[in-house]
Amino acid sequence: MxxxxxxxxxxxxxxxTPDGPETVEALTPERTRSYRRRRNRGSRQRxxxxxxxxxxxxxxxxxxNYLPMAGIxxxxxxxxxxxGVLHSPWVGLQNFHFLFSNGDALRVTRNTVVMNSLFIxxxxxxxxxxxxxxxxxxxxxxxxxxIYQSAMFLPxxxxxxxxxxxxxxxxxxxxxxxxxxxxxxxxxxxxxxNAPNWWPLVLTVVEVWKSVGFWVIVYLAGIISISPxxxxxxxxxxxxxxxxxxxxxxxxxxxLIVINVLLSLSHIFNADFGLFFQVTQNSTTLYPTTDVIxxxxxxxxxxxxxxxxxxxxxxxxxxxxxxxxxTANWLVRRRGTDALF
Amino acid sequence: MVIETAPAKAYRPVRRSGPxxxxxxxxxxxxxxxxxLGFVTPLIIVISASFSSESAITDHGYSPLPQRFSTTAYRxxxxxxxxIVQAYGVSMLVTVxxxxxxxxxxxxxAYTLSRNDYRLRRPLSFYVLFTMIFNGGLVPTYIxxxxxxxxxxxxxxxILPYVVTPWYLLxxxxxxxxxxxxxxxxxxxxxxxxxxVFTGIVLPLSKPALATVGLFVMLLYWNDWWLGLLxxxxxxxxxxxxxxxxxxxxxxFAASNSQLxxxxxxxxxxxxxxxxxxxxxxxxxxxxxxxxxxxIRGIALGGLKD
Numbered sequence: 254m255x256x257x258x259x260x261x262x263x264x265x266x267x268x269x270t271p272d273g274p275e276t277v278e279a280l281t282p283e284r285t286r287s288y289r290r291r292r293n294r295g296s297r298q299r300x301x302x303x304x305x306x307x308x309x310x311x312x313x314x315x316x317x318n319y320l321p322m323a324g325i326x327x328x329x330x331x332x333x334x335x336x337g338v339l340h341s342p343w344v345g346l347q348n349f350h351f352l353f354s355n356g357d358a359l360r361v362t363r364n365t366v367v368m369n370s371l372f373i374x375x376x377x378x379x380x381x382x383x384x385x386x387x388x389x390x391x392x393x394x395x396x397x398x399x400i401y402q403s404a405m406f407l408p409x410x411x412x413x414x415x416x417x418x419x420x421x422x423x424x425x426x427x428x429x430x431x432x433x434x435x436x437x438x439x440x441x442x443x444x445x446x447n448a449p450n451w452w453p454l455v456l457t458v459v460e461v462w463k464s465v466g467f468w469v470i471v472y473l474a475g476i477i478s479i480s481p482x483x484x485x486x487x488x489x490x491x492x493x494x495x496x497x498x499x500x501x502x503x504x505x506x507x508x509l510i511v512i513n514v515l516l517s518l519s520h521i522f523n524a525d526f527g528l529f530f531q532v533t534q535n536s537t538t539l540y541p542t543t544d545v546i547x548x549x550x551x552x553x554x555x556x557x558x559x560x561x562x563x564x565x566x567x568x569x570x571x572x573x574x575x576x577x578x579x580t581a582n583w584l585v586r587r588r589g590t591d592a593l594f
Numbered sequence: 595m596v597i598e599t600a601p602a603k604a605y606r607p608v609r610r611s612g613p614x615x616x617x618x619x620x621x622x623x624x625x626x627x628x629x630x631l632g633f634v635t636p637l638i639i640v641i642s643a644s645f646s647s648e649s650a651i652t653d654h655g656y657s658p659l660p661q662r663f664s665t666t667a668y669r670x671x672x673x674x675x676x677x678i679v680q681a682y683g684v685s686m687l688v689t690v691x692x693x694x695x696x697x698x699x700x701x702x703x704a705y706t707l708s709r710n711d712y713r714l715r716r717p718l719s720f721y722v723l724f725t726m727i728f729n730g731g732l733v734p735t736y737i738x739x740x741x742x743x744x745x746x747x748x749x750x751x752x753i754l755p756y757v758v759t760p761w762y763l764l765x766x767x768x769x770x771x772x773x774x775x776x777x778x779x780x781x782x783x784x785x786x787x788x789x790x791v792f793t794g795i796v797l798p799l800s801k802p803a804l805a806t807v808g809l810f811v812m813l814l815y816w817n818d819w820w821l822g823l824l825x826x827x828x829x830x831x832x833x834x835x836x837x838x839x840x841x842x843x844x845x846x847f848a849a850s851n852s853q854l855x856x857x858x859x860x861x862x863x864x865x866x867x868x869x870x871x872x873x874x875x876x877x878x879x880x881x882x883x884x885x886x887x888x889x890i891r892g893i894a895l896g897g898l899k900d
Contacts, residue, residue, distance in 0.1 A: 300713055302788045303706045307718065310703035313758045316743075317735070318725040324734020338737060383629065386622050393619070397626075403886055404630035407637065410878050410889075412817035414839045418871040419636040421842075422643065422656050428864060430639070433655040462633065467893060474894035494618075526820065531839070550732050555824075560733060567731030575728045 325571070327564035348565035357549065358566070362522075365545040368529075369521045371453060372460045373514060379461055380468030381506070385498060387469065388476045402473070406466035413463075413527030420459060420532050446534060449542040456543065459532055460525070468513075475509045476502055512585055519581035522546065522574045546570045637879070644668070644868035651864045667865035671873070678873065680830060681837035684749065688833055689815040692753040696811045697804060700763045701770075705792050707763075708770035719767075726760045739825060747828040752821050756814055762807045765892075769803040770796055806892035809885050816878060838874050841867060 328348055330341040352358045383405065387398050408416070423430045424445040432442030445451060483501045492500065524545035533543045546566060553563035635658065642660045643651060650661035671678055706712060707719050735755075745751040778791050786794065797804070822836030832840070 299788060303709060303712050304714065306788065306792070307703040307706035309699040310758045310763065311718070311721070313699065313754065314722065314725055314760075316738075317755050317758075318729065320738055321730030321734035322728065324730050324738060327733055327737070332737075334741065337741065338734075383626075386626055389622050390619060390626070394623075397623070401626045401630045402890070403883075404633045406886060406890065407633060407879075407882060410813055410817075410882060410886075411875055412819060412835050414819050414835045414842065415871050415875050417842060418838075418867060419640060421867070422636065422639055428651055428655050430656050462636075466633070470890050470893045531819075534842075547732075554733055554736060560737070564731070564733040567733050571729055571731050578727050 325564070325568050327560060328568040330561060330564075332560040332564070344561065348561040349569070352562050352565050352569070358569070360541075361544050361546045361549045361566075364542060365524045365547075366521055368453060368456060368543075368545065369517075369524065371457045373517045373521075375457050375461050376465055376468050377510065377514065380465050381472050381503075381510070383465070383469045384472035384476055385502065387473055388502075389494065391477075402466070402469065405469055408463045409466050411463070413525075413531040416459065416463060417531045417534065420455075424455070446536045447538045449539045452533065452539055452542045456528060456532065460528055463528075471513070472506065472509070475506055479505050508588070511588070515581045515585055519578040520574070522570055522577060524548070526551065637875075640868050640871055644865055644872045646865060648862035648865050664865075667862055667869035670862060670866055671869045677829065678834075678837065678870070681832055681834045682873075684752070684831060685816060685834040687749060688752045688818075689812055691749075692756065692815040693808055693812045695753065696757045696759070697808050700758055700807070701766055701797065701800075701804065702792070703758075704763050704766035705770055705788075705796055707767045710771070722760050722763055736824060746825040747831055749831060751825045752818070752831070752833060753815075755821060756811075756818070759811070759814070762810060766800070766803060766807055769800055773799050802888075802891075806888045809888050810892065813878070834874050838870050841870055 324338060327338060327341075329343055329345060330338075331344045331347075332338070332341045336342070387402060391398050421429070424432075426432060426442060426444045426446070429442075429445070431445070435442050443451065445455070479502065483505075484497055487497050487501060524547045526547040529543055529545045529548050530551065533539050535548075536543075547570075550563050550566045550570070553559045553566065557563075638658050639656050642658055643656050644667055645660040645663055645665065646657075647662040647664040647666060654661060703718075703722070707715055707722070709715065739745050739751060739755075745754070773796060778795055781791050781795055817835060818833065819835035819839050822831075822833050823839065826832050826836060
């Protein structure tokens, strides 16, 4: 939500620890009763130590992740500060009714899903294209390839506040570079921050610029891990580089692509708050195309002060997000190991 | 679900096919140079604008090289240093404390979860995992922090909510779990306790993973303005990114105010904005060349391992 740096593509349900055999106990030769009692006492103490080591992080998760989960009751209440979360009056589904009847829910849901879909497609096509190009020059000039890759990755480490500054240098109505160029070629400039129809394009460009370097790394790593024997066999058979890309590289990347797209789809209900709030400068005239669930919840909470409706919109987002993540992970799992190389 | 490729070994022997120079290769290089420039140009323009004079920008617009070189913007920003120095201080404090604290407590729990002979491993792993699948959302968190924990306008509120990132925790766990078991078992037989094994063996062997996760956490803290936007109203606790955001949103207001007051000294709006942006990204961009290989390795590993 904060435009944080967490790698977006992570199959949360499938990241597992390898289940090795319990080596120590199994290999111990003498298993007398006294030995076992001694071990048991030792193991209970050890379990306690391990729990204590984990405790700080477990408590942090309890406070900042689990306690707010209990707070979803707010979506069904008419919250006021005096009564607090526990004693505010229940209102049933009234908050949801209000949210869905005034058309806001439909608008922000549409914007969220449409914009995220644009991002997914643009990032996928451009990052695979760039990864393929980088792979082509990898054999002769690896250091140049590294420089290109670093350049593409650079925006990934910048915050959206800084990127908003960058966007301003391009889009400012008077001094912006884009309008300068437009005027130079005889066209009239665009008042960007008041032209909502342009923003699906603008935001896609900004999003791709910021995060495509991340995906290039992912797909380049995927391409590099394809066994070179395939290519050797193909070039003996006289296949051109283009044929090799179409017949070997892309088909072998499909499993990785499928998984990444599924995981992106599972987050399609979660917009990047930084992108939609900062880069648009929270310009009211742009809301028809740039108002997403996250900015809507934020505004309902902070400027409108409608806690109930903000909570209802948040719960709607969390719930649909939950269903999507679970479904996506189920699909990834169902593809099983044969989904990967 | 795990692809069996160690990151270093994934780079297979290089195939050199075709002549060293051909038209196709040259075309690819040209294309990539243009793309690479596209990625760094905005940064260059912002740096150049911050060293330009305000009038040059109003007259000719932005350019990749400074026009009418001037340090007015920096002198303006640093002339009244109390605010920006304070913001720098807050960001530094939050980043350093947050990263150390976060790495410490995440690796401790990761070690616990990496022990496959630990009885609570499965339920506790699920406890961590579930926070990635479902969340209470902004409103309950906001009310918890402001009404119940009373953390607003403290440095703690900029640190604690990010102190555990489940994804990084699981990354560390996976790394710890594949360390060679024999050394740890040998140490245990010699009477070493869990703490000793953790600090004496696991941590030293996990330096690459700790460095990668540490850098991601560092970036998370340094770049954050979201927590500040929500919970900080007192300027004394505003981190650098929030300070920049405030300048972005207030500068036009400040400018119109000074015109109202009839003062002739206008604030160099455009260049000041750029100067603060350069100051905010300075440490990151300077460190970028040293840290990027860790980040790239982390991403390549995480992307393939999901």
